[in-house]
Amino acid sequence: xxxxxxxxxxxxxxxxxxxxxxxxxxxxxxxxxxxxxxxxxxxxxxxxxxxxxxxxxxxxxxxxxxxxxxxxxxxxxxxxxxxxxxxxxxxxxxxxxxxxxxxxxxxxxxxxxxxxxxxxxxxxxxxxxxxxxxxxxxxxxxxxxxxxxxxxxxxxxxxxxxxxxxxxxxxxxxxxxxxxxxxxxxxxxxxxxxxxxxxxxxxxxxxxxxxxxxxxxxxxxxxxxxxxxxxxxxxxxxxxx
Amino acid sequence: xxxxxxxxxxxxxxxxxxxxxxxxxxxxxxxxxxxxxxxxxxxxxxxxxxxxxxxxxxxxxxxxxxxxxxxxxxxxxxxxxxxxxxxxxxxxxxxxxxxxxxxxxxxxxxxxxxxxxxxxxxxxxxxxxxxxxxxxxxxxxxxxxxxxxxxxxxxxxx
Numbered sequence: 001x002x003x004x005x006x007x008x009x010x011x012x013x014x015x016x017x018x019x020x021x022x023x024x025x026x027x028x029x030x031x032x033x034x035x036x037x038x039x040x041x042x043x044x045x046x047x048x049x050x051x052x053x054x055x056x057x058x059x060x061x062x063x064x065x066x067x068x069x070x071x072x073x074x075x076x077x078x079x080x081x082x083x084x085x086x087x088x089x090x091x092x093x094x095x096x097x098x099x100x101x102x103x104x105x106x107x108x109x110x111x112x113x114x115x116x117x118x119x120x121x122x123x124x125x126x127x128x129x130x131x132x133x134x135x136x137x138x139x140x141x142x143x144x145x146x147x148x149x150x151x152x153x154x155x156x157x158x159x160x161x162x163x164x165x166x167x168x169x170x171x172x173x174x175x176x177x178x179x180x181x182x183x184x185x186x187x188x189x190x191x192x193x194x195x196x197x198x199x200x201x202x203x204x205x206x207x208x209x210x211x212x213x214x215x216x217x218x219x220x221x222x223x224x225x226x227x228x229x230x231x232x233x234x235x236x237x238x239x240x241x
Numbered sequence: 242x243x244x245x246x247x248x249x250x251x252x253x254x255x256x257x258x259x260x261x262x263x264x265x266x267x268x269x270x271x272x273x274x275x276x277x278x279x280x281x282x283x284x285x286x287x288x289x290x291x292x293x294x295x296x297x298x299x300x301x302x303x304x305x306x307x308x309x310x311x312x313x314x315x316x317x318x319x320x321x322x323x324x325x326x327x328x329x330x331x332x333x334x335x336x337x338x339x340x341x342x343x344x345x346x347x348x349x350x351x352x353x354x355x356x357x358x359x360x361x362x363x364x365x366x367x368x369x370x371x372x373x374x375x376x377x378x379x380x381x382x383x384x385x386x387x388x389x390x391x392x393x394x395x396x397x398x399x
Contacts, residue, residue, distance in 0.1 A: 060321075061338075062339075062340070065348055074348075078345045082343055180340065
């Protein structure tokens, strides 16, 4: 399984030159707007008078902090993608290959009490996260979400292609998001496994594509899952614990 | 807030390492290393681009340009510049975060005490680089994003 996955991922990485060219076309400062049906569903909770506890695991967004704190909610921010590029996480496996120390990663990140959050904003993190981290991170998120709490995640469809840019998502309104291309921080850009991020100059790359069944399996411990299809090659998924 | 001029701020330079409790009644600029606690009630703290602070910080205003590991209690305002790497909880009345700043922790916006003539500003300020504003105005709307084309896209089994 791991080797199959590895070979799939190799197909995705491409050459450094390809990656650079694809990233060039997207300016990091430019913001695109899109409607989000998943966010609109969440907004019913966010608009209520009852304060909720929200965890945002995408790139730090002042817009999200503002949107949520203005409504009296508590926000926790933790940029998992950036954290996964910590060079000190690189270890050698039994074959002498550089891999990411997933045990250490989950020991040092997402360290919260059980059932702490009402809402988790996962955005597109799962698509760009190192393969070894996806399942442990989802398992950890399950434990930190309250029963009945919700998680919003975005997944690229096959048509998006391997060079689909990684975005920072800003909540602009109850059903509107602004998307801003993410550039990895200069000091953290070197990927821990070498393969993950060193092949690119400035940005994160899509690691895989989940189809509907994969997504259902990924969130099988949750009580319900709702898909929202969009026209921009993204599946929005709202899961309820 | 740029690098303050000498005389405006007490200055801890790049090569200085301080371990222990740091307190004072004047503004402080830290470009070196501080481990312990920083107490500047009524005054401001700026952690410069080279600053590495592992301390809980209590001040009127806190600006982070470098690295901070610890909780921030800013009675008026906290600011994370784009080069900031801040790990810890922030308790403040107002916060500004520049795009590119790394933050891990909780943000607790504390309600301001009622003042006679306060403007109804948002407690959170979004800062973007100068090029962002015109770009945003012309940004595509709706869901019409151009998708790169590829012959095939592999999938992972889950």
